[in-house]
Amino acid sequence: MRVATLVLTLLLGMSAAHATIDIYPLESDADRQRFQVLTKELRCPKCQNQNIADSNAPIAQDMRDEVHRLLVDGNTDEQIVDAMIARFGEFVTYRPVFDRRTALLWLTPVLVLLIGMGVVIGLVVRSRAQASLPPRTLSLEERQRAEDLLK
Amino acid sequence: MRRVLLFTPLALVLILGVMLYNGIGKDPNRLESALIGKPVPYFELASLEDPGQILRNEVFEGKVVLLNVWGTWCPACRVEHPDLVWLAEEKGIPIIGLNYKDNRDEAIRWLQTLGDPYETNLFDPDGRLGFDLGVYGAPETFIVDRRGIIRYKHVGVVDERVWREELKPRIQAYEQEVY
Incomplete structure (x- = not known):
């Protein structure tokens, strides 16, 4: 029973992962990987405590679009995260920089x-x-x- | 020394108490804007009423204004609308509208039926400027100073209390500033 649940969960997880890839076409596996990591590490400002990969809020949708666009344009992960912080503040990253406040x-x-x-x-x-x-x-x-x- | 240690739980409770007490009443959904102190992001948008007229950052130059992000799809915008009309008509506050992810015809109809408090309305159907402004939930209202610098952001409905406590003192202060 437990094995069946595990397999089912994995299968469901895979289909979700594929869904993201289908909506956001990317050239290489490495880029797909980066896109997944980035959307998991960016936090949705509207539906707090969800990352933008999981959230269905329109703003999360916009942020995914922008991450995709920046990625395709050849920006580094750091540049992409910085672009989001410039708009929505330090709040949007689940991995805040180390400074006096943090x-x-x-x-x-x-x-x-x-x-x-x-x-x-x-x-x-x-x-x-x-x-x-x-x-x-x-x-x-x-x-x-x-x-x-x-x- | 032993005896002092006995007070550790009390000290911890006091520290925690002060921290938690300070958190009461704070709305975690209100995030400080990352754009405070920065100019309004570059934009080129059509006017809502006149699709042929292209508006740029110059609309923010010369006076302290409110930049109000709204849309006909946004119920809270309907709630604050009468107060915006009151601000524009009674207080003479210049308000620039950013019509965010909306339908032009519906937006124009809304202004015709509910009144138009806006000096100018930027039409942003794709939400491009909204995104650059870090808008995550309409209505949002920014104060932009005479140089086109964003000074303050209020997330949520603007009403008489928000005006009196948050917006009015700031607008008055920014108007006094000499550059």
Whole structure:
């Protein structure tokens, strides 16, 4: 059953991929590949949280057309993404550039990882330090007190 | 030291609280325009009313204007239309229309029945200038200063409140500017 679902999903995925290729004729497989990657990495400004490959919004349609046109005209991936950012802002790329505004966005995972590692290392060091101490025995007075308490 | 650590959850809650509180009321669908501070993109479009008349970027020179993106297919444009007429007639605000991805006859009929607040209307059936302006949902209204530079963009309906709070103070400030 699971295999059948997987096969079906793959087949459906393939037909969708072919559909995009048919509407946007491109010369080479490499260009087709680039077109797919670009439309997946560009975000639709109207229907947020969808990329322009998935969205049916008219603006996503326009953006796909423009990506196709720029690609056919021989622009690099970077030029195409820049052309979109110039119109719709940094928002449209799922991979924002690294600058002062986006520093927190990029660095938070690293920071969290470092804090987590710090905590783990701290815990390990502390438990080792405790384990290496000689087992503490009770002094005479303490033993006396314990016996009194237990009476 | 131990005791200070006990306050970490409280500190985290406070930080998160402030961050989330600031987000309340912010509309994530309103994106800042990438064109603020840039000139209106180059265009060559026919006038809506007169297909023979070609309009270029010069229409934006000499005064602070509103550039309103609209279409007869856009329900929210119908909502804001009376307010645009009010702005043009009562306040004397020059408004340039960008008729976006529309049908010429229907657009002209719309202006005849609902009133025409526009000084000029650019006819952009393919949405070329709209695309270059980063329009992602009509209605959108830009403020363009005397040099033809885009200074502000409002996404959504323009009403009396938007005029009073967002557009009017800015237009007045831009009119005072000396270049």
